[in-house]
Amino acid sequence: MAQVSSIAEEQAPNPLSASKTILLRISRFNPESDDSSKFMEFSVPYQKWTTVLEAILDVKKHFDHSIAVRYSCRQATCGSCGMLINGKPRLACFTKISELDSDVVTVEPMNNFPVIRDLAVKFERLFDSHQKIKPYLIRDDTELESDQREFLQSPEELENFIQFANCIKCGLCNSACPTMSTDSSFVGPQALAQAYRYVADSRDKGKDTRLDIIDESHGIWRCHFAGSCSQVCPKGVDPAMGIQFLRGYLLGFRS
Amino acid sequence: MKESTIMKIHYGTALASVGLVAVHILMRLTTGFSDSLSYENVLANYRSVPYVIMLELILILLAVHGFNGLRVILLELKQGRVYEKAVSYGVVIGMIALIGYGSRTIIMTNMGMV
Numbered sequence: 464m465a466q467v468s469s470i471a472e473e474q475a476p477n478p479l480s481a482s483k484t485i486l487l488r489i490s491r492f493n494p495e496s497d498d499s500s501k502f503m504e505f506s507v508p509y510q511k512w513t514t515v516l517e518a519i520l521d522v523k524k525h526f527d528h529s530i531a532v533r534y535s536c537r538q539a540t541c542g543s544c545g546m547l548i549n550g551k552p553r554l555a556c557f558t559k560i561s562e563l564d565s566d567v568v569t570v571e572p573m574n575n576f577p578v579i580r581d582l583a584v585k586f587e588r589l590f591d592s593h594q595k596i597k598p599y600l601i602r603d604d605t606e607l608e609s610d611q612r613e614f615l616q617s618p619e620e621l622e623n624f625i626q627f628a629n630c631i632k633c634g635l636c637n638s639a640c641p642t643m644s645t646d647s648s649f650v651g652p653q654a655l656a657q658a659y660r661y662v663a664d665s666r667d668k669g670k671d672t673r674l675d676i677i678d679e680s681h682g683i684w685r686c687h688f689a690g691s692c693s694q695v696c697p698k699g700v701d702p703a704m705g706i707q708f709l710r711g712y713l714l715g716f717r718s
Numbered sequence: 719m720k721e722s723t724i725m726k727i728h729y730g731t732a733l734a735s736v737g738l739v740a741v742h743i744l745m746r747l748t749t750g751f752s753d754s755l756s757y758e759n760v761l762a763n764y765r766s767v768p769y770v771i772m773l774e775l776i777l778i779l780l781a782v783h784g785f786n787g788l789r790v791i792l793l794e795l796k797q798g799r800v801y802e803k804a805v806s807y808g809v810v811i812g813m814i815a816l817i818g819y820g821s822r823t824i825i826m827t828n829m830g831m832v
Contacts, residue, residue, distance in 0.1 A: 713722040
């Protein structure tokens with residue numbers, strides 16, 4: 464079913480700021496009532512700074528408030544609005560329509576996540592895997608017991624893991640991962656990158672514990688190094704590199 | 719066995735196989751292709767102790783590497799406790815069966831049964 468509507472006709476925007484129009488195709492699917500997903504189409508005006516999320520919210524506001532989309536910060540910090548935009552996993556709030564260089568923008572829920580409804584997906588598997596690798600500093604003492612009141616690090620020590628600390632748990636890497644689509648038990652690039660983030664942290668003493676957790680039949684060895692996780696990360700994290708570093712620990716090349 | 723240990727064996731068997739198969743091919747080049755496959759030549763190879771040890775090693779290395787590769791593919795294809803156990807035991811049985819069948823040829827030749 465295709466429904467073509469136009470915001471421009473309903474609510475005339477400021478003629479000075481209005482510019483081009485795109486066809487926004489939104490995937491609609493309710494697992495409780497639908498057998499398969501279908502696309503609804505809307506004609507949406509945009510300016511060079513309009514993001515895909517803003518376009519979706521325009522459609523929600525003016526045409527169909529029932530469209531399910533998860534969002535919060537609108538500044539690529541919360542990691543809520545991940546979705547497939549023209550086939551590629553991206554953050555809707557961080558993707559300008561003008562950057563897509565297309566008159567048609569198709570938005571779908573992320574791959575490798577169960578759909579709640581429309582563009583909203585369940586994050587249980589990602590959060591479970593993230594929790595499994597113990598994403599916190601493991602050590603016997605605490606800052607309160609230390610004479611220095613904090614665990615100091617050199618800039619070089621910080622450099623070892625800081626890019627991995629930028630992960631916002633948006634799930635785009637897991638959505639892009641080909642192993643995630645075939646192996647329902649695979650721990651995933653997000654959790655593996657976070658395992659490396661803590662293993663490489665000089666303040667952490669839980670390296671062996673974490674390496675044991677990821678060293679199982681659906682752990683780190685199932686990564687085929689496609690590298691798509693690193694391609695789609697909106698925060699510049701390179702999970703594929705972290706996974707290779709972790710393999711170095713397990714193969715005895717790193718200590 | 720830890721997955722990292724299995725994968726170390728996997729990578730090690732791959733590297734060793736490449737080396738030994740290269741030696742095997744180089745030795746085949748010392749005779750013509752048709753001579754290399756002649757009945758008497760093959761029997762002579764099986765009766766040469768150093769060569770037969772190398773053939774046995776290639777058989778073991780490739781069986782271990784190949785069946786572990788198959789295990790990895792099957793584990794990614796489907797998941798489940800019973801299925802994964804069946805795959806793990808199945809590939810070990812397959813590995814042993816293939817090595818046993820290959821070794822049988824060498825043993826029979828050296829016992830004069832061929």
